[in-house]
Each structure stands twice: as structure tokens, then as C-alpha cells.
Amino acid sequence: MTEQEAIINYMTRNELMSFAPTAALIDMDGTLYDSMGHHADAWHRMMSEIGIDCDRDEFFMYEGRTGVDTINLLFRRAYGHDASPEEAKELYRRKTVLFSEMPPVAPMKGAGRMVKSLLDRHIATVLVTGSGQNTLISRLDTDFPGAFPSGMRVTGHDVTKGKPHPEPFLKGMSLAGVHPENAIAIDNAPIGVMAAAASGAFTIGVKTGPIPEQALWDAGADIVYPSMDALADNIDKFINPFNMSI
Numbered sequence: 001m002t003e004q005e006a007i008i009n010y011m012t013r014n015e016l017m018s019f020a021p022t023a024a025l026i027d028m029d030g031t032l033y034d035s036m037g038h039h040a041d042a043w044h045r046m047m048s049e050i051g052i053d054c055d056r057d058e059f060f061m062y063e064g065r066t067g068v069d070t071i072n073l074l075f076r077r078a079y080g081h082d083a084s085p086e087e088a089k090e091l092y093r094r095k096t097v098l099f100s101e102m103p104p105v106a107p108m109k110g111a112g113r114m115v116k117s118l119l120d121r122h123i124a125t126v127l128v129t130g131s132g133q134n135t136l137i138s139r140l141d142t143d144f145p146g147a148f149p150s151g152m153r154v155t156g157h158d159v160t161k162g163k164p165h166p167e168p169f170l171k172g173m174s175l176a177g178v179h180p181e182n183a184i185a186i187d188n189a190p191i192g193v194m195a196a197a198a199s200g201a202f203t204i205g206v207k208t209g210p211i212p213e214q215a216l217w218d219a220g221a222d223i224v225y226p227s228m229d230a231l232a233d234n235i236d237k238f239i240n241p242f243n244m245s246i
């Protein structure tokens, strides 16, 4: 599917006369940072420490959920009930410690270029992450200068319902002061893409790990790229290139 076809499909579905995004809502882990391998390792170690049987690679499937959601998912499978709020908090803290002890992660290849293209064209950029981990959040200003000031961040601490619920993306739109039809959302995980699509934003899925592209289409993406570099090469096509209207 070409960018133009994807945009026309989106406009038709939403009964829009034009497409002119003014804000981009951008996921963090696996999108801005190549961090998902470390997260999967940290989750796997933490759960193994408390004797919950799990597979390292299954955590790629839960990517985008808040920490508490992921803990409860595994608790229900192992014990048939949620963790207590105190327990969940402590376990998420432990997972955060394990993650922060791992070697530093690099920004996703192509992410800096993608973000800079948006900023150069005066598109407001908003962070929309399920994470509450300062390890990466505190690096945003250094790695993506000027892109995600503190008032333009939605983290796991700011929402009552995490992805796949649309609340994080809706909150991001509210920070940027835009309606869904003026927002594009960028996410690498099926759960994030589901949340973005449900929010009404034009949803761009990017494959940056082991999850197949088809899973992002199935989750409701308007278009899917095989890498962040491929999105960076094409991001201009979404920024009102020819005042597209039908």
C-alpha cells in the first residue's frame, strides 16, 4: 500500500475532507529506543526470581502494557488472581532495577532522523509510553533535543487505563491540543497500534523487533514500515505534502 492509498483509506473511513496532521504521538520503547530486548530480559529475570514460569520472548507480545498490567497477566495465569497493589508496585520496582543494571540501550536507528523531520516541519511531538521507567525517560532531552518537553509526555503514571485502551493517545492529543484527525501515531507493538487506532489517529506501525509486520496490520495500523529508517525516509509524505483533499 502506498502512503497516498493509506491516507485516502483513512480519510474515507473517517469521512474527512482533508488530511493535515499537526501533532505526532510517539511511543518510546521499541520505537524511539532499541530497548525491547533488555525489557524482555528484565521481565524474565524478575518473574523467574519469584518462581513464575514464563518465556523470555513472550514479553515482546505484552509490549506497550503498563508494568502492573503485565504483572497481573502473569499472576492470573500462575495463581488465578491479580497481584496486590503493593506486590505489583514492588515487583515493578524490582524489574526497573534489573533493567537499569543492563548495558545502556541506544536510540532506535532512524528515530532521530524521523523526529527531526517532524520538528523541522513544526509538527508537535508528544511522547506516549506505557513505561514509568526514568532510565530512558530521563535521556529523552539528550537523545531527542527539543522534541519531548516535560509537558508533552504521557507515561504509565499519567493514565488510568494503559494501551491497548486509547486513553494514552487521547491524553497525548489533549496535551498537543489536537483532534484525532490531526494526529499521527507511531508505535512498534500490536498493543500500541490497537490503542492508537482506537484513538482515531492516523496510525503508523513500525516493525523494529521479532513481531511480524502482519501483526501490526491486524492490530489496525493504517500503514506499516519494515524499519524505523524506512519510516524516516517517508515521514514527509504525511506532513501535508500537497494539501491532500478528496
Ligand code: CA
Binding pocket: 027, 028, 029, 030, 031, 063, 064, 187, 188, 189, 192
Ligand atoms: Ca513500544
